[in-house]
Amino acid sequence: MKTLLVTLSLVLAGLPGKPYALNAQITSQSFVFQNLPYDYDALEPYIDATTMEIHYSRHHRAYYNNFLNAVKGTEMEKMAIEDIFANISAYPQAVRNNGGGYYNHTLFWANMAPGTGQKPSGKLEKAIEKTFGSVDAFKEAFAKAGATRFGSGWAWLSLDHEGNLFVSSTPNQDNPLMNVAEQKGFPLLAMDVWEHAYYLKYQNKRADYIEAFWNVINWKEVENRYEKALKQLK
Ligand code: MN
Numbered sequence: 054m055k056t057l058l059v060t061l062s063l064v065l066a067g068l069p070g071k072p073y074a075l076n077a078q079i080t081s082q083s084f085v086f087q088n089l090p091y092d093y094d095a096l097e098p099y100i101d102a103t104t105m106e107i108h109y110s111r112h113h114r115a116y117y118n119n120f121l122n123a124v125k126g127t128e129m130e131k132m133a134i135e136d137i138f139a140n141i142s143a144y145p146q147a148v149r150n151n152g153g154g155y156y157n158h159t160l161f162w163a164n165m166a167p168g169t170g171q172k173p174s175g176k177l178e179k180a181i182e183k184t185f186g187s188v189d190a191f192k193e194a195f196a197k198a199g200a201t202r203f204g205s206g207w208a209w210l211s212l213d214h215e216g217n218l219f220v221s222s223t224p225n226q227d228n229p230l231m232n233v234a235e236q237k238g239f240p241l242l243a244m245d246v247w248e249h250a251y252y253l254k255y256q257n258k259r260a261d262y263i264e265a266f267w268n269v270i271n272w273k274e275v276e277n278r279y280e281k282a283l284k285q286l287k
Pocket residue numbers: 108112158245247249250
């Protein structure tokens with residue numbers, strides 16, 4: 054039975070893209086456009102529904118579509134996106150911008166959740182305390198990374214290749230997996246500080262948006278990513 058299911062799914066996977074095409078939008082079987090794991094209004098009042106709808110259904114969709122177009126017919130079509138990023142300087146700028154935009158937003162949606170008052174716990178909490186002194190000191194460093202990023206970009210909590218946590222920021226749609234990043238590692242927590250992420254509700258007050266972001270972090274997801282990244286190091 055198991056063999057039959059595997060065979061069946063292989064057959065289905067081999068069909069042309071039609072069954073996956075939704076509203077004539079572009080889709081790929083290698084690079085998935087993930088569903089938003091909650092409703093547009095789920096992060097209210099910290100992140101408003103209109104921002105979420107435009108951000109997810111237009112910005113994120115555009116990065117995704119443009120990324121698929123940029124890799125179409127190239128070796129990248131069959132590559133893991135992490136491997137593309139590891140050699141991103143060798144590929145066209147459109148792949149860097151749109152592949153980054155697609156990947157970074159996928160992490161961002163997943164590392165948020167409706168306000169649950171979650172805090173880091175377990176191994177991750179201990180590692181944060183060891184690295185930054187306290188959870189509050191980490192928050193300060195992370196907020197500063199987001200607040201001082203000039204123009205558009207991202208703030209990150211990542212794990213480096215020696216297993217140490219670090220906070221950084223990247224411009225535009227770059228991320229710590231890219232060989233062009235100043236500090237390289239596995240991203241665990243992503244915060245979008247492009248104006249499109251907060252301008253409708255917070256206008257020019259990026260610091261207020263960053264303060265609100267603490268209420269919607271999905272720490273369970275961040276911890277899962279931490280455990281996975283640690284295992285990959287071994
Ligand atoms: Mn964005």
